[in-house]
Amino acid sequence: MTTLLKAQGISRSFGGLKALNDCNLEVEKGSITGLIGPNGSGKTTLFNVITGYVKPDAGTVTFEDDDITGFEPDKVFARGIGRTFQLTRIFGRMTVLENMLVAIQHDEGWLKGLARSKSSKVEVDNAMEWLDFVGITRLAELDAGSLSYGQRKLLELAYVLVASPDVILLDEPAGGVNLTLINQIADKIRTLNAQGKTFLIVEHNMEFVMNLCDSVTVMNQGSNLVTGKPADVRSNPLVLDAYLGGDDDEEIEVVAHG
Amino acid sequence: MFEKKNLWWLLGAAVLAVFPLIVTNPADTSIAVFTLLFMACATSWNMFSGYSGYIALGSSVFYGCGAYTMALVSIHAHMAPGAAMFWLVPLAGLVAMLVALPIGWMALRVRRHTFVVITIAIFFIFQLAAINFNFTGGTSGLALPFIQWGFSYYNVPFYYVALGLVIFITFVSAGVRRSRFGLQLLAIRDDEDRALGLGVKVTAVKIAGFTMSAFTIGMAGAVYAMFVGQIYPQFVFDPVFDISVALMAFLGGLGTLAGPLLGALILESSQQYLTVSFSNGSLYLILFGSLFLIVIMFMPRGIVPFFTDRTKRSAALKVAEANNQLAGAGAGSAQS
DSSP states (O other), X not given: OOEEEEEXXXXXXXXXXXXXXXXXEEEETTOEEEEEOSTTSSHHHHHHHHTTSSOOSEXXXXXXTEEOTTOOHHHHHHHTEEXXXXXXXXXXXXXXXXXXXXXXXXXXXXXHHHHSBSXXXXXXXXXXXXXXXXXXXXXXXXXXXXXXXXXXXXXXXXXXXXXXXXXXXXXXXXXXXXXXXXXXXXXXHHHHHHTTXXXXXXXXXXXXXXXXXXXXXXXXXXXXEEEEOHHHHHHOHHHHHHHHTOSOHHHHHHHHHO | OOOHHHHHHHHHHHHHHHHHHHOOOHHHHHHHHHHHHHHHHHHHHIIIIIHXXXXXXXXXXXXXXXXXXXXXXXXHTTOOSSGGGGGHHHHHHHHHHHHXXXXXXXXXXSOHHXXXXXHHHHHHHHHHHHHHOTTTTGGGOEEOOOOOOOTTTTHHHXXXXXXXXXXXXXXXXXXXXXXXXXXXXXXXXXXXXXXXXXXXXXXXXXXHHHHHHHHHHHHHHHHXXXXXXXXXXXXXXXXXXXXXXXXXXXXXXXXXSHHHHHHHHHHHHHHHHHHHHHTOTTHHHHHHXXXXXXXXXXXXXXXXXXXXXXXXXXXXXXXXXXXXXXXXGSOOOOOO
């Protein structure tokens, strides 16, 4: 297996807080990689660094052997890395279909964008296919703002997919949604993974992560603690310490960096 | 595709086209010229600020630059007073765009409220510059070549040129709304960071939209300068203009096509009419105050959305229906 996405030695501070401290992460091509860790361990910051929303103080992000460190978010997306947000972000005053059309990629300037219609038939068909995939086709003409929370999660997944990225970063896809929908989302991820899409998933729902992921990386206090198969990670004492609060922090530091 | 909606547009255009043939009183047609100029400006303003959510309160910078371009070029080129001066109108628009480019490049680095404040600041820089520079004539302004058209005829050419501007910008604004570019402006309005993360080149789109909106406002300023024959810095770089175009768009419906047209039609014509007929320059403020209270209380999104939303009632029912069908995908809070 080859490494598709790699973050090496990433550090990032916000004021005095070291949100990321020499953090490393590798995502294998075609895998579903889980990223877990206690609140405030730097998972979302790492996502932001990879997708260009936050510039790292140190370290490099490579994608398919290209250095993409410090790329703007639009460049990162064009390169083939799509993401969703923990707090779902959609375009509320546009229709669901228009939301989809925004994400369709065109390597063109604004002048060309001005001269062409917002959608061709092919693009609409493509968008509708993905809406059908997540099961919200019937909502296509409604304002996205009128969708329920779960439907918004599905829409966000759909419009990231419409640009056919190689790797998809999901920030808490199961957060705040009911069990039926969690299973539905897990099924979609499996289907897409079978078609060759790579996933990196931040999630607090352990059952979701353990059932879905090929590999799990655990983060604690801004760095990667352990990486391994879900079953191994689950029984690792360091992980239990990180989550439940071990009484010997120094030992964790030593082993983690050793 | 011919819809019922298009009939209304055609009807409106027809009424405006024959208006000066029916109403020939120069006092009335003069009001009509000002009203049309504001309709063009409000629509042009809305094409950027309404679509993108970046509320600019310094549009009179472009209006003033257009007016001064018309005045300076016609004076220094010793143009014969008359219809030939209308050829300078597009030039004035281009100058306004040139001015808008660096302003947009600077101001659009910041978001929302900060952007509003910066546009106001830039407006004051331009007003002060026009008052203090020599080539602008300072506080005494500039007198344009005096056009000796007959009293009853004078307003008519200006009326049709202004109407031309309104039709032009309405088509441009409608075109933008239907283009991919317009879609990206709307995406920026709803969530700029998300749009950026979906590959939208937000900076280029914002600057392009801002600059394009300056074109028609600059042209309107040029027509204004030619119409009144004498310009003063405080009347072409006018804070009331800045606020008026924004209020017109808000009244009619921000981000809609017909909204700014309707808002400008109501506000500018009633203001001019009240001022002229009661020779009281402040009376319109009372009317405006009550009008805005009514709109804010009963139709907070503006006149046009208020009525289109009513026709969309059935759509709202569809939402409820669809939500019921998708009950399984509803908002749960179960998280283990």
